[in-house]
Amino acid sequence: xxxxxxxxxxxxxxxxxxxxxxxxxxxxxxxxxxxxxxxxxxxxxxxxxxxxxxxxxxxxxxxxxxxxxxxxxxxxxxxxxxxxxxxxxxxxxxxxxxxxxxxxxxxxxxxxxxxxxxxxxxxxxxxxxxxxxxxxxxxxxxxxxxxxxxx
Amino acid sequence: xxxxxxxxxxxxxxxxxxxxxxxxxxxxxxxxxxxxxxxxxxxxxxxxxxxxxxxxxxxxxxxxxxxxxxxxxxxxxxxxxxxxxxxxxxxxxxxxxxxxxxxxxxxxxxxxxxxxxxxxxxxxxxxxxxxxxxxxxxxxxxxxxxxxxxx
DNA sequence: ATCGATGCAAAAGTTTTGCATATAC
DNA sequence: GTATATGCAAAACTTTTGCATCGAT
Numbered sequence: 001x002x003x004x005x006x007x008x009x010x011x012x013x014x015x016x017x018x019x020x021x022x023x024x025x026x027x028x029x030x031x032x033x034x035x036x037x038x039x040x041x042x043x044x045x046x047x048x049x050x051x052x053x054x055x056x057x058x059x060x061x062x063x064x065x066x067x068x069x070x071x072x073x074x075x076x077x078x079x080x081x082x083x084x085x086x087x088x089x090x091x092x093x094x095x096x097x098x099x100x101x102x103x104x105x106x107x108x109x110x111x112x113x114x115x116x117x118x119x120x121x122x123x124x125x126x127x128x129x130x131x132x133x134x135x136x137x138x139x140x141x142x143x144x145x146x147x148x149x150x151x
Numbered sequence: 152x153x154x155x156x157x158x159x160x161x162x163x164x165x166x167x168x169x170x171x172x173x174x175x176x177x178x179x180x181x182x183x184x185x186x187x188x189x190x191x192x193x194x195x196x197x198x199x200x201x202x203x204x205x206x207x208x209x210x211x212x213x214x215x216x217x218x219x220x221x222x223x224x225x226x227x228x229x230x231x232x233x234x235x236x237x238x239x240x241x242x243x244x245x246x247x248x249x250x251x252x253x254x255x256x257x258x259x260x261x262x263x264x265x266x267x268x269x270x271x272x273x274x275x276x277x278x279x280x281x282x283x284x285x286x287x288x289x290x291x292x293x294x295x296x297x298x299x300x301x302x
Numbered sequence: 303a304t305c306g307a308t309g310c311a312a313a314a315g316t317t318t319t320g321c322a323t324a325t326a327c
Numbered sequence: 328g329t330a331t332a333t334g335c336a337a338a339a340c341t342t343t344t345g346c347a348t349c350g351a352t
Contacts (some may be wrong), residue, residue: 024326024331046317063326063334068317091317103283114277122269123292130263131297132254139290141274146282175306175351197342214309214351219342241341 007037010079015048017077032070036080040113040125043083043091043111046071083138105145112145158188161230168228179213183221187231194234194242194262197222199232200246251288256296263296 004027005013014033018025020142031053036044048068053060072093074080082092083102101119103112119139156164165184169176182204187195196204201218204211221244225231233243234253253271254263270290278285 002159003285021251022331026326026332028333061334064316064331065318065335069332083169092238103278103281105283112281112283114281116277118273118278119270122267123290124263124265126267126270127254127292127294130254130265131300132256132263132290132292132294132302134294136294137290137292139274139288141270141288142280143287149282149284173306177351179308210311215341216310216343217308220307221315 010037012067012079014074014079014136023073027060028066029070029073031057031060031062032067033079036074036092036104043092043093049092081136083140101140103141103143105143105148158185161188165225165228165230174224178211180224181210181215182208182213183218184225184230187225188232194244196242236293252291254292254294254296256294256299261296261298266275 008035009031011030014029017023017129018029030050035049035052035056036042037107039052042048046064046067049071052064053067071080071082075082075092076148080092082090100113100115101121103114106109123137124134126132158178162181162184165180165276166176168174169213183200186207187193187205190203193199197215197218200222201213201215204213204218222233224249226233226243231243233241250271251266252265254265273286274288277283
């Protein structure tokens with residue numbers, strides 16, 4: 001799923017956001033954002049992100065608590081979003097992609113993304129019908145992916 | 152959302168299932184099933200269920216481990232189903248209702264159910280398009296419910 | 303009488319918090 | 328220099344497991 005913004009732009013926005021809230025720009029925060037941005041088809045647990053950074057940047061000091069704190073921060077800023085995938089717990093993904101939903105393979109744990117206009121429209125109608133002020137929505141189709149079926 | 156089966160029938164099926172797997176019918180297992188059946192608009196965490204039974208049937212011995220074990224059992228038997236609601240962790244609901252989706256209120260945590268033919272149909276089409284063998288699907292609309300908006 | 307189920311407590315995971323130190327500004 | 332961020336370790340939760348005992352069959 002395409003990302004509209006270049007990383008530099010995303011980073012600039014993040015810096016501005018930090019500044020506006022009197023928060024500080026740190027190497028740890030940047031790396032966490034970068035990992036999620038650069039693996040934008042990925043869906044990571046906090047621990048995944050922790051390990052990725054530990055491996056790729058062994059010289060940087062990093063604690064798991066910082067990962068949790070930063071992910072919360074990034075989620076509140078709508079830069080990343082989290083979803084609970086039943087089996088494997090909460091995962092984070094880059095949140096500035098075009099809106100999309102997920103196909104989750106129960107065998108390999110793989111995740112594919114899709115976007116469907118009809119469903120989007122229908123969701124709005126349903127929210128309206130229930131007098132519900134919709135802020136977001138999630139759709140997941142679980143099953144067996146094409147690759148796993150022929151495996 | 153209506154349940155087709157009377158409790159007696161559900162219970163009978165459960166007993167048969169237990170028998171067929173050489174498992175035993177116990178008071179604890181029955182109570183857990185009963186709580187979920189009788190609160191069929193409810194969505195419970197394992198701890199909710201544990202507390203409900205502790206309060207309603209203080210004479211019955213029950214450990215939280217049994218609740219987890221029984222919920223797993225019931226889920227495998229497709230009698231209950233679980234969903235991860237982002238904020239509040241994994242919740243269980245009675246699984247023999249007609250299929251439906253959820254509206255989740257982010258303020259009060261309340262959950263409403265709905266069913267929409269168009270969305271169901273569209274999901275099948277999407278799975279087909281991705282050559283995905285769909286086993287289940289989940290849709291959640293998050294937002295603020297009618298009651299909370301006027302609160 | 304047998305074999306599975308249970309409660310309990312310990313263990314394993316996951317996420318959060320407190321605090322002294324480090325670092326951005 | 329000051330205020331926020333960090334790492335670490337402890338704490339708080341959540342879920343699972345081992346084991347002696349209990350209870351359904």
